[in-house]
Amino acid sequence: MKELENGKKKLLITGIILIIITACAAGILAYGSHKNNQKAAAKVQEESVQRASQEQSLAAQKEQEQEARSIAEAELQKALSEAQSRDESIAASEAESREQAQKEAEEASIAQEKAEQEAREEQERQAQGAGLAERLAGYETVSRPAGSTGDIICIDPGHQSRGNNGKEPEGPGSQTMKTKVAGGTGGVVSGVPEYQLTLTIGMMLKTELQNRGYTVVMTRESNDVDISNKERADIATAAGAAATIRIHADGVDSASASGASVLVPDSSNPYIPELAGSSSQLGSCIINSYCAATGMKNRGVVGSDNMTGINWSTNPVALLELGFMTNPTDDANMQDDTYQQLMVHGIADGIDAYFGR
Template sequence: MKNMRRLSFAFALIICSFIFVGCGASNNTNKTLNNNLVNESNENSSKESENEKDKLKKLEEDKNNLEENKESIEDLEENKDIINEEISSKNKNGIKIVLDPGHSKNPGTEKEKISPDSNEMKLKDTSGSVGLISKKNEYEIAMDVTLKLKELLEKDGYTVVLTKDNVENSLSSIERAEFGNRENANLMIRIHCDSFSNSNAKGASMLVPKQRGYITKEISEKSIEYGKNIIEEYTKKTGLNNKGLQYRSDLTGFNWSKIPVVLLELGFISNPEEDKFLSSEENINTIAEGIKDGIEKINFK
């Protein structure tokens, strides 16, 4: 009986030992798991931190690249402008423009043939029209615009020649055309003002030559192309109505020309508003700039 009690007691001790060891092992396992989770969390945090650093670094690099590219683009644009200016300057240096201010103060009464292929006669020169309100003569306005245009074109590098530089000097239309022929100019621009019995008529127009006399198909086509550029830019600059191109074969100054030639009607000085605009000295620069802008658009051939 005593032995049985001892055995039971020993057995109980063994079981308690197992339970104690098991509990200890379980605690150790839990601690290990917890440690692993903490370590894993720390590793993840560390990786996330590294990723954020990498992202920030990449953003900084992208920013630097963007700034470098921006500077490169600005440099390219600056170089492009310089190159364009050089090309433009070279193109202008080889271009000769003849400017012909219309009419004169002392025109005379002599006549001349309107074309080499015709016996029809017209006056060699006239005094032109007079402003409805300003009473300023067409030949004065034409001369003012011509002199300012010459100044602007020469500043831009064009070679500019005038058929005359004062309103007293009278030239016939044939003499004007032959002047341009002798100069062998790239373009001759005749400067005039329009006029009509109806004071409501307004707008600027560009007269261009049809094939006749010395005007060949090539000269006519160039004149049309050049004239179109000028009237578009002129009316854009001045705000005047663009009446477009008028094709003419009855103008002496056209029919005797062997170079591209156009005649710009600046506007109607028989119209009160346009007379005021064209006769005002403060508008001369704007008028001349409009013509210059058109010339600069021309691709001379």
């Protein structure tokens, strides 16, 4: 019995020892496993850190490569832009040089054409001058004793240095008001104003008519006056003029219009219809003689009923348009000294013809 109990105790002790050994072994195994797990985790972490480091390194390398490519591309773009700018600058310079050369060639061509044109015009002027001088030499000087004809001629050089925009009746008893005196036209070539040309011809005509025995009354003998168209007609009336010659020059927008004409009151004129016949005869004599002497185109006699200077006249009246100052040829001719003498001879011959001399 005692041996049996001892046997049980031994078994119990042995069991306990086995349990302890098993527990220790399990602990040892667990500890070893834990250590292994720690090592594995550390290794995994290390590998993760290495991979992260490698990835960062690769990212940094890629970033550096991208930056390098960007810099290279920027440098290339800059180089291309500079090259393009140089090319454009060279092209612009070459274009400017070509344009300048073309401009200089055109200017040279224009200058040559102008010089040739001026040479032709000078030759024409010389030829015309010789012809005019020859024509003038063919005129016989008409000379009569002073005042011997007994006729008084009123010469009215049209316009004045400053126009007067004031108003006056168009004719006796008229309710229509017209500008007292207009400014007139001017020469497109000479630059001479109409009022200056008309006074020049008017004063020359005065001398010529006086030499032919006429008594002459001038409405003005200077440009610095202020005399309305009605007042000019009144001067002729007060002087007892046998005829009034109004001297003017034409001007229009077209440079092609040329020639001389005469304006007179016609039979339908509401103010002086009784002077239509004698005025028309006076105008015809003047325009025909004038154009024959000068070679100016004859535009004929034109009836008028709206010109104040004509409508207030009390004696035969004719307004001579010497030529077109807006026509280069007419304008140049009318400024030529010899041509002006022919103009005056033509007008005076017309007046002589009207009075039967």
